[in-house]
Amino acid sequence: MFVDFFYMLRDKGVPVTPTSFLTLHKALQTGLVVSLDDFYTASRSILVKSERYFDLFDQIFAHTFQGAELPEVEAFEIDEVARALLEQWLQNPKEMAEALGVDESELSRLSPEELLAYFRERLKEQTEEHHGGSKWIGTGGTSPVGHSGHHPGGMRVGGMSRNKSAVKVAMERRYKDYSRSGPLTQAMVGEALKRLRNMVPAGPKDQVDVDESIYQTMKNAGEIEIVFQRSLKDRLKVILAIDNGGWSMDPYIPVVQTLFDYARSQFKELKIFFYHNTIYDALWEDPQRYRQPVLVRELSRYDPETRLILVGDASMAPYELMATDGSIYISERSGKPSIEQLRHLAESFPHNAWLNPVPEHQWHYTYTIKAIRGIFPMFELSLDGLESAVAHLMSRN
Amino acid sequence: MENEAAARFTGASHYVLDDELAKIVNISMALEMPLLLKGEPGTGKTMLAHAIAENLRMPLIVLNVKSSMKLVEALYQYDTLTRLNDSRFGDSSRDVSQIEEYIKMGKIGQAFTSEVRSVLLIDEIDKADTDFQDDMLDVLDQMEFDIIEIDKTVRTVRRPVIVITSNAKKDLSDPFLGRCNFHHIAFPDPKMMRKIVRVHFPDIDAALLENAIGTFYRLRELDAIEKKPATRELINWIRALKADPDFRPKTLSKGDVPYMGVLFKKSGDYERAASTLQRRRVF
Incomplete structure (x- = not known):
């Protein structure tokens, strides 16, 4: 039973083991699983061992047991909006009916599924005709509440009640925030960095x-x-160098801030430096990059066992990296191209890693990212990336 | 026996249970598999075990895992000190030549030897190292362990209901996960939180409840807070607010947050929250 479901989970990257699959069958024989809802709960708790896969599981479950579409980007957006519309509808059917130009009583006869389908159809028309420009689609998405609305047919959305099908629950995608691709939170950073600790009897x-x-x-x-x-x-020493300059890093400030806050409370021997775009003669101890320069050649006096972590988008004009007078600041021009300095750093500290907040699939668009990847092993600044970076930093002991 | 096997977990007096979790608990009990609970602090992981014990009228045995803990400590202890004392002074009723008299059961040992079915809560498993975790699962799987000193095997009398909690965001080892059922408790939404608060304060004033919960979720959203206030902090905070005769719920809606130290326990967090609130009031 459910072999397809099992293989679908595996194909899509949820690590399910055959043993747990057998356990699930054992659970089915206990007589505790009597409905699809029970099956959803049971199969998730038995098969999926990390909340990071809950979201994927939900999608696959919904797909298998209702034939809901596995999301393609566009279709998925429509789904989200349709659901928001449904919520809006449940709160205030009259207003919605007016906005859509239909009779309320006509819509109220529809089941929630039919309503969703109806909204989806409407949305497809809308996007085709107006290319997403229509106002009422957008407002649906910002609906702040919607868990306590009413539906003439009697269904409730969200909240703690489970008076709805498992497929519906699955389609809510409650665990989206926990999935691996989600944004990096402070606790996650802490957890990943914890593994950099290196407690040894000394x-x-x-x-x-x-x-x-x-x-x-x-x-x-x-x-x-x-x-x-x-x-x-803990004998581990860490140097953290952060690119804090220029607009190109602006979108990533929160995530870097998180990393920074956490790193400060985690390591005893932590040096933090700042730079803009790339490193020339000096790194700076003050975030304004003005008062306390530390020359790169002085850094080589540090213990070579020190872990060097650079954070930056590594995106700049190629000459800033390659030219002898590449720096955009006159005072920093020294005659050595930045790429040489980076190489020098990489040689001084063999345990190094570059964390890049730019998503990995965009890396090959930027020339300087490719160049820097040739010197430092580069990792995405996401939970997965951070974990592999930590593994990499610890591996060559 | 019949009755007990049919026992279903439905919730307890001080615990608000959602259906989904109840189902998972029941299935884990039926499968006799440990249930691993993850979730951020304050989502009631530990409370669940207390609730199961209360609801099914089973004794609760708690093993608080510490980072330095060795597995054998959780199983049994050979009390050599008492034995030496007895052998020197000989004023006890114990027989010094019988080592068995000096074996004390640890928490897991107690759960195994208990005559009635018990709930074994293994709290914060992530604190211990991986070897501890895997070895312990071996013991829980086989439901027996050896006492080396007296060459005796301890087998379970009644298989305990095992609940394991973990705070870690990282995953435990694969063999460990393979032997557990898993559930992740999300932080309660405001609606659920209202229920939880009502369970603790049945006669709470509606204005106070709304304002306190509103403020609480706003404070949780502040950036760069290391330890976000959780359910426990909220309940203590409401207790503090209720105890203050001068307090009016209106103060909260104005943006004042009295007794903030109850909510933020790290000095860095406290200062950051205080300064953020200050700024908000100005604008």
Whole structure:
């Protein structure tokens, strides 16, 4: 049973194991699963082991058990708007009916599914005729509430009530925020960076392990045996260099801010520097990049075991990276092209990574991104990217 | 026995349960699989285990996982110190030559040996390292463990209902996940939160409830807060507001937030929230 469903989940990238699939069948035999709703709940809790896949699961579930479309971008947008319209309708059927130019009583006979389909049809007409310009489509999307509306047919949308089909629940896509592609939150950054911690026993064995001492002494039938341990120390040093200049990084300020805030509270030995677009002779300790320059060649005095993390969109005019006098600031021109300085940094700190807030699929459009990728391993500034960057930074121990 | 097998979990007096979660609990119990709960702090993960225990009238055994914990501590302890003491002074009724008398059961051991079916809550599993997690799942899977000192195997008398919680955003290891059922509890929406608050304060004033919850969700949306206030903070905060005779719900709608220290526990967060509110009031 449901073999197709199982393979569909696997194909679309939800890691489901055959064992859990068998467990699901066991669950079906317990007699607790009597409806599609139960099946939805049971299959999700048994098959899917991370909330990051809940959203994908919801979509596949809806697709399999109702033949709902797997979203193509355009169709999906229409779906979203249609749903917003439905919510609007549930709140205020009269106004909507007027806006659509139809009779309220005619629409109220439709079931929610039919209503959705109806709205979708209407929207398709709209986009074809006006190319998305129509006002009433847009206003539907900003509807702030909608969980407590009424429908003449008796259905409720959202809220805690489950008086609706599992497919409907699945189609709400409640877990969109948790999916892997979602925006990076502070807690996520913290979780990913936590793995950069590198607690190792260091220094002389100078701490008495009281518990172990007592245990060993007792095992010795009372003959005193004192056990010493080394203390745990985080010896990892991190240099974080952030591109904080220019409009090109502006859209990414919140996400970089998050990273920055968290990094500061996570590491004992953390140096933060700033630069604009790329690095020339110096990095700056102050965010204004004005008062406290630190020359790149001075950095090579740091421990080569230090992890170097650069954050920036790596997008600039090619000459800024390649030309000997590339810097857009006159005072920074020194005769060495920036790309040389970057190479020098990469050689000084073999454990390095470049985090780029620009989505990975756009990287090949920008020449300088390609050039910098040749020097630093580049990772997307998303949860996945951050995790692989951390794995990469820790791997060559 | 019949009755117990048919026992269904439906909710408890101080816990607002949603249907979905109730179903998952029931299925996990039927399958005799541990239930792994994830979700941000304050979504009631720990409370769920208390609610199950209360509802099904089972004793609750809590294992609070610590980072330095070894698996054997959760299973049993060989109390060598008492044994040495007894052997030196010999003033107890215990037989010093019987090591078994000095074996104390840890939390998992207690759950295994309990004569009645119990609820075993393993709280914050993510604190321990991966080896601990995998080894523990082995024990829970086989429902038995060995006591090396006396060469004895402890088997479960009644299989406990196992609830495991994790705060971590990262995933636990695959073999671990493979043996659990999983649920992620999302942070309650305002509607659910109203229900939760009403459970705790049945006679709460409607204006206070609305204003407090409105303010609470606004404060949760502030940027760059490290530890967002959660359900527990909200309930304590409302308690504080109710206790203050001078407090009027209107103050909240004006943008004043008294007792902010109840909501924000990190000094950095407190300052950031305070300054943001200050700024908002000016504009």
